[in-house]
Amino acid sequence: MILNVDLSGEVPIYQQLRDQIVEAIADGVLTEGSSLPATRTLAADFGINFHTVNKAYDLLRQQGLIRLNRKTGAVVTTTVAEPPFPSDWTARARTLLAEAVARGIPADEVLRTCQSVLDSFGSKQREDTP
Known part of the structure; x- marks a missing residue:
């Protein structure tokens, strides 16, 4: 999964991260059980504060799209x-x-x-299906 962040854009960085992860889930790039990068790793990759990544992950957790665990980190989950x-x-x-x-x-x-x-959405899944 490749994330792109516009550091000078009008959309807050945490929202950009959240939205791109949601789109990756919808596209089938991220599936049930997929691990997301650690907050500090992702923050270092973009040169942003890790609290920004935490905020994005927390929104995804609240929305039932990921689960957070100290051992496994952030993992995609599908919930009703x-x-x-x-x-x-x-x-x-x-x-x-x-x-x-x-x-x-x-x-x-x-x-x-x-x-x-x-x-x-899901077109990548259809392309990968024989």
Whole structure:
């Protein structure tokens, strides 16, 4: 898994890390039981504070996407989405879709883009399947 961090970007670094790990899980690059780099290792690789990585990992833990253990570190886990995930997800999707509408993007283009993005997740898994 390759992570890219834009140190001068508008999106906070911890959020960039969290989002890229979520996308790697959705793409099948990270699967159940996959280990993530240690917080200090990842922080050193990017030249950032390890608390930033901790914050990203803690968000992922709270969202049920990883489990943290002193012996095994951060490991990807798959869990059934429980409240408040559905309402949180809907609120985030609503805001993103509102941005598209506010910028004048036609509804059919928004739907095509959403479908294209959904279709892209797991494409790596399909490519690896015989």
